[in-house]
Amino acid sequence: MPENKGPDSRGPEYKGLVLVAEDERHIADLQRRYLSREGFGVHVETDGTGALAAARRLRPAAIVLDIALPGMDGMEVCRRLREEGDWTPVVFVTARDEVTDRILGLEIGADDYLAKPFSPHELVARIKSLLRRAAGPDRDPVRRVGRLALDTGRRTLHVDGRPVELTTTEFNLLAYLMARPGQVFTREQLLAQVWGYAGYRDTRVMDVYVSQLRAKLGPASPIRTVRGVGYGVTETGP
Incomplete structure (x- = not known):
């Protein structure tokens, strides 16, 4: 959970909340650090059940979803969200880089896919790209x-x-x-x-x-x- 310094501590560069569902603490901490540097708030869950509940409760701007989560895997979390009509951008993360996993994830409704190990800079860039696409090119300021x-x-x-x-x-x-x-x-x-x-x-x-x-x-x-x-x-x- 982000350090609670109070709402006034965050400036105009804030880009929205990213839900990170990752059971490997060092990977979650790395994602949190890089996303925070870019102005994102980060909420971490370590199992699928918690990730699904947090997505419903917090309505994040984007979700980084490890496929191999304990309890309920990432595929099932994404499937349930899509069935509920929740189309929050989802980036799947997995230690496996098999084509069948990638195809299945995209068919379920994932927006992007990263295989471990990956550069945290690439993760941030992909999330920014997904959010730009979701906002649309002609949005009136x-x-x-x-x-x-x-x-x-x-x-x-x-x-x-x-x-x-x-x-x-x-x-x-x-x-x-x-x-x-x-x-x-x-x-x-x-x-x-x-x-x-x-x-x-x-x-x-x-x-x-x-x-x-x-x-x-x-x-x-x-x-x-x-x-x-x-x-x-x-x-x-x-």
Whole structure:
């Protein structure tokens, strides 16, 4: 689990949470180190059952999935996610480099495949490539919901054409929610996705940041609270 320094410690370079499912600790630590250097949050699970539960709970941006996991192998984890309609990018990792394994993995729904030993630089490059493809080449950097226009390239926010100053933390949270209007996220999911702190103990800190955002946005705030679940942004805003 990433070191819990608190949400404000992560800057605008954060690229999302990567779930690493690997039972060999030294390999998992190596992947965590290189992914963290590139701005990714990392959550590690050491068996298939834990990996499947974490994928469902945290909604990572990408998954690095060892095939030979104890309990439930990586193939089964990927198969179940795809059956549930979860198409999070998956990179399979295995000690075997057999063509049949590679074909089966891709047929199940994996997006890429790496055979051990592999360069951690290559793993990072492949994850970045998968996320770029998932985002699409023509994505508009300006996100609009209701009276809000948020520019992720310039990192600016305008409400009714008026600029509103946000902290890095507030901007990252609002950008994540505005990119997914209509969806509702738990506090833990937001901490994991926006800052990479899966398992952060004080999830109520999210309430503080939402309150600060609402105060700055005023009546234009599109953020809604779903009791017993968490937060989301309405499709059209207020």
